[in-house]
Amino acid sequence: MSSFLARRLGQSVSILLGVTLITFCLSFLIPADPVRMLAGRSATQETVENIRHQLGLDQPLPVQYAKYVWRLAQGDMGRSFKQKTEVTTLILSRMPATLQLMAGAILFELLIGIPAGLIAAARRGKKADSGFMVLSFLGVSAPQFVTGLILLYVFAHRLQWFPLGGYGSLAHLVLPALTLGITGGGWYSRMMRSSMIDVLLQDYIRTARAKGLSPLRVLLVHGLRNAVLPIIAMVGLDIGFFMAGAVVVESVYGWPGIGQLAWQAIQVIDIPIIMGVTLVAAVSIVFGNFLADLVMPLVDPRLREN
Amino acid sequence: MNTRLHKALRNPVVAGAALIVVGIVAVALLAPWIAPHDPAEQFFDGLTLEGMPLAPGGQFLLGTDLLGRDLLSRLMFGARTSLLIGVVANGIAVGIGTLLGVAAGYAGGVTATLINRFTDLMMAFPALLLAIALAAIFAPSLWIVALVIALVNWVWVARVIYAQTAALRKSEFIEAVRSLGANWPRILFVHIVPHLVPTMLVWATLGISTTVLLEATLSFLGIGVRPPTPSWGGIIFECQSYFLDAPWLVFFPGAAILILALSFNILGDALRDVLDPTQRGKS
Numbered sequence: 142m143s144s145f146l147a148r149r150l151g152q153s154v155s156i157l158l159g160v161t162l163i164t165f166c167l168s169f170l171i172p173a174d175p176v177r178m179l180a181g182r183s184a185t186q187e188t189v190e191n192i193r194h195q196l197g198l199d200q201p202l203p204v205q206y207a208k209y210v211w212r213l214a215q216g217d218m219g220r221s222f223k224q225k226t227e228v229t230t231l232i233l234s235r236m237p238a239t240l241q242l243m244a245g246a247i248l249f250e251l252l253i254g255i256p257a258g259l260i261a262a263a264r265r266g267k268k269a270d271s272g273f274m275v276l277s278f279l280g281v282s283a284p285q286f287v288t289g290l291i292l293l294y295v296f297a298h299r300l301q302w303f304p305l306g307g308y309g310s311l312a313h314l315v316l317p318a319l320t321l322g323i324t325g326g327g328w329y330s331r332m333m334r335s336s337m338i339d340v341l342l343q344d345y346i347r348t349a350r351a352k353g354l355s356p357l358r359v360l361l362v363h364g365l366r367n368a369v370l371p372i373i374a375m376v377g378l379d380i381g382f383f384m385a386g387a388v389v390v391e392s393v394y395g396w397p398g399i400g401q402l403a404w405q406a407i408q409v410i411d412i413p414i415i416m417g418v419t420l421v422a423a424v425s426i427v428f429g430n431f432l433a434d435l436v437m438p439l440v441d442p443r444l445r446e447n
Numbered sequence: 448m449n450t451r452l453h454k455a456l457r458n459p460v461v462a463g464a465a466l467i468v469v470g471i472v473a474v475a476l477l478a479p480w481i482a483p484h485d486p487a488e489q490f491f492d493g494l495t496l497e498g499m500p501l502a503p504g505g506q507f508l509l510g511t512d513l514l515g516r517d518l519l520s521r522l523m524f525g526a527r528t529s530l531l532i533g534v535v536a537n538g539i540a541v542g543i544g545t546l547l548g549v550a551a552g553y554a555g556g557v558t559a560t561l562i563n564r565f566t567d568l569m570m571a572f573p574a575l576l577l578a579i580a581l582a583a584i585f586a587p588s589l590w591i592v593a594l595v596i597a598l599v600n601w602v603w604v605a606r607v608i609y610a611q612t613a614a615l616r617k618s619e620f621i622e623a624v625r626s627l628g629a630n631w632p633r634i635l636f637v638h639i640v641p642h643l644v645p646t647m648l649v650w651a652t653l654g655i656s657t658t659v660l661l662e663a664t665l666s667f668l669g670i671g672v673r674p675p676t677p678s679w680g681g682i683i684f685e686c687q688s689y690f691l692d693a694p695w696l697v698f699f700p701g702a703a704i705l706i707l708a709l710s711f712n713i714l715g716d717a718l719r720d721v722l723d724p725t726q727r728g729k730s
Contacts, residue, residue, distance in 0.1 A: 152567075159568040170584050275460060278716075282708035284660050286667045286683065287701030290690060298691050385575035389664060403579065407670055410583050419576045426571050 149434050153427050158210070160423040164416050165209050218417040223409050228417035232399055238308060239398030242321070242391070243383045245314045247376055249322025253280075254329020255369060261330065262337030262368075263360055273330060280327025285386055289320040289393035306395040317394040321386045325379060329372060337368040370440040377433030384422035455717045464713035471707055475526040483508065484517035486524040486677050491515070500686075500693045510695050513686055518696065521677040522703055528678040529707060532593045532662045537654040539597035541647055544604025549643070551605070552612025553635060559609070566605050574599040575664060582670040589672050596661050604650050608643055615639050645722035653715030656708040663704045679704045 184192075193199050197208060212219075218228040261273040296316060297305045303316050340346065341364055349359045387400030395401070399418055406414035456462050474481065484490070484507075494515040495501060503510040509519040551562035569577075581595045615621060616639070624638050665671035666680030674681060679700040686696035 155564075156568055156571050159564070160571055163568070163572070164580075167580060167584065271460065275713075278709055278712050279705070282656060282660070282712050283705050284663050284667070284680070284701065284708070286664065286680075287697065287705060290683070290687075290697045291701065294691065294694050294697075381571075381573040385573040388575060388579070388668065392668070403576070404668060407579060407583055407668055412580075412583065415576075415580050415583050419572065419580050422573050422576050423571045426573065430571075 146435070149431060153431050156427050157424060160420065160427075161210050161213060162206070164420055165206050168412070168416065213420070218420065219413045221406075221411050221414050223411045224414075228413050231402060231414065232417055232421055235397060235399040235402045238396060239387055239391070239400060241314060242317055242387060242396060242398055243380075245318025246321035246325060246383060246386075247379070249319050250325030250329050250379075251373065251376075253322055253326025255333050255372065257326070257330035258333025258372075259337055259360070259365065259368075261334045262341065265338060270334075274334070277327040277330040280323050280330075282327075283323065285320055285324060285389045286393055288323055289317070289390055292316050292320060293393065306393075308395070308397050313394075313396075317390050317396050320390050320393070321383060324386065325382065332375070333368065333372050336372055337364060340364050340368040371437065374433060374436045374440045377429040377431075377436065380429035381422065381426040384418075384425060451721045455721050458717070460713060461717040464710040464717075467706060467710040468714060471526055471710075472530065474523055475530050478520075478523040478527055482517075482520040482523045484520045486516065486520040487675050488517075489515045490517070500689060500696060502693070503695050509699050510693070512682065512696055513689050513693075518682075518699060521682060522679065522699060525677040525679045525682060525700065526703070526707075528589065528672055528676060529659050529662060529704070532589065532596065532672070533655040533659045533707075533711075535590075536593040536596035536600070536662070537651060537658045539594070540600040540654060540658070541604050541650050542601075543597065544601035544606075544650070545608050545643065545647055547601070548605040548608025549612050549635070549640070552609045553616055553631075553639065555613070555616070559613070562605070563609065566602050566609075569599070569602045572599070575661065578661060578665060579668065579670060582665055587665075587670055587673060589676060592662060592665060592671055596658050596665075600654060600657060600661070604647075604654070607646055607650070611643055611646060612639060615642055649715055649719045649722060652711055652718050656711035656715065659704065659708050659711070 190199075197205060200208075216229050218232070220226065221228055221231060224231070257273045257277065261270045264270045293305065293316060297303045303312050304310075307313050341360075346359060346363060349363045350356070354363075384400075387396075387398055388403050389400070390396065391398045391400035392404040399421065403415060403418040405411075406418070456465065490507075490511065492506075492515075494511065500513055500515070501507055501511040503518075507517050507519070509517075509522065512518055512521065547562050547566070551559040577599045578595050581598065582592065585591050585595070587595075621634060621638060624634055629638075662671055662678070663680030663683075666678045667684045669684055671680055671684075672678040674685070682700045683697050686693065690697050
């Protein structure tokens with residue numbers, strides 16, 4: 142078990158190194174020369190060379206890459222082109238809002254996905270099953286910006302149950318979190334359904350039925366427990382999906398998280414911020430996968446042996 | 448397999464999805480002839496006196512957008528963008544994924560390790576953010592957007608194809624073919640690749656849904672297909688600020704994206720049931 146974790150940790154670190162290699166290479170694809178941008182149009186050749194030297198851009202590529210990783214390890218992601226602020230500071234200040242949004246979204250996706258998958262599995266092959274499965278497809282096929290704008294129109298503009306975007310109270314959180322939760326709930330209902338079907342085919346469920354327990358008791362007491370834990374352990378794998386969703390949802394609702402930061406950076410093509418958010422997202426995804434690997438054996442004893 | 452295909456099509460949901468896809472493809476192909484107006488023409492009578500978009504009904508069936516252009520015509524031409532990017536980007540993604548998956552699965556050893564680690568690495572990037580970074584670096588055009596989407600979407604195909612190829616390579620019938628003296632191109636193209644076709648077909652269908660959504664999202668964020676080319680996500684991006692007063696500008700293109708993505712999802716799922724009986728009823 143501990144050797145498995147050590148190996149996974151090693152893998153995570155090597156993936157992170159690979160991630161930095163890709164973002165490092167991407168920064169060379171940018172058509173605009175950062176030195177020219179800093180020096181201004183009227184700079185002499187000498188000034189340009191000076192700045193190039195100061196930034197270390199005249200050094201061999203492996204040296205530049207090593208320095209880049211070293212700076213990242215210290216939490217330095219460079220400065221924003223437009224805002225002239227440290228990218229790390231900007232991202233950290235936006236982090237609480239995004240984490241809050243994610244917590245709400247996890248709550249909604251489980252609240253939607255688990256009951257829907259449970260009912261579909263219990264009514265397998267019946268009308269309710271196909272009904273829920275079409276609904277789950279609807280959830281995953283709806284673009285988040287459309288879901289978001291429609292929820293905003295109906296519940297904030299027409300019914301005025303919730304504020305029209307913004308940040309602060311719990312009421313502000315409901316619609317953005319629900320928007321992310323609808324997509325996630327679509328996936329979870331499908332996973333929950335197939336997990337539940339697997340459990341319901343087990344021998345011990347047949348035994349429970351044979352000794353005369355009510356179908357509802359078999360389903361909720363004996364089935365649900367075993368079917369739902371592996372599903373909840375998968376939440377760690379959602380982080381990538383939330384990071385991408387945050388860009389869309391935060392821009393629709395004016396939610397001041399790192400997604401909105403990325404969206405604002407996109408509009409003015411502020412590459413350091415876009416790269417910073419991409420890096421943070423990649424790190425969170427690797428961390429989330431590691432977390433899921435850590436939690437799943439605790440939940441499912443069968444995974445502990447190998 | 449044909450009878451199974453017939454059986455799947457008898458399911459009203461699947462048949463409906465197939466019909467919708469055929470319908471949208473027809474509209475996209477025939478757009479220049481069936482669109483009621485020129486999608487780029489800014490009509491003098493296409494705005495109210497206050498300069499607001501016209502509501503659905505009357506001369507402009509689905510209303511007009513913020514520049515007084517006919518929304519229905521723009522949606523019809525937008526179908527071309529969505530389908531073209533969906534098919535091309537997904538086609539490239541399936542191509543890259545198959546190539547890398549087969550290479551890793553058949554070669555094994557160091558090649559497999561290198562390719563699989565690279566696939567893991569690409570999976571650590573959220574597709575949308577990587578696409579955003581790439582699209583922000585290159586000035587977006589129709590083809591750049593397609594390429595960017597393909598570059599972030601091949602990883603799942605590569606995973607699945609790798610697992611299948613690796614399993615096939617070790618199977619007894621391949622060993623038999625090898626002991627009969629077949630060379631590697633023959634083993635690969637005559638005996639292994641045909642077994643991968645069902646998987647490729649399923650991904651070629653399911654993947655279009657992901658691709659269409661990604662294109663719409665990039666266009667909604669303002670880094671997708673450039674105007675004046677109409678794109679469903681782009682229409683919503685342009686009209687977002689008028690949304691509360693003119694909600695049809697979001698509802699109609701939004702519904703179009705949703706219906707197209709939904710139909711390809713249902714079709715792909717049905718196709719997987721037809722082609723892979725072990726998965727039937729599970730997912």
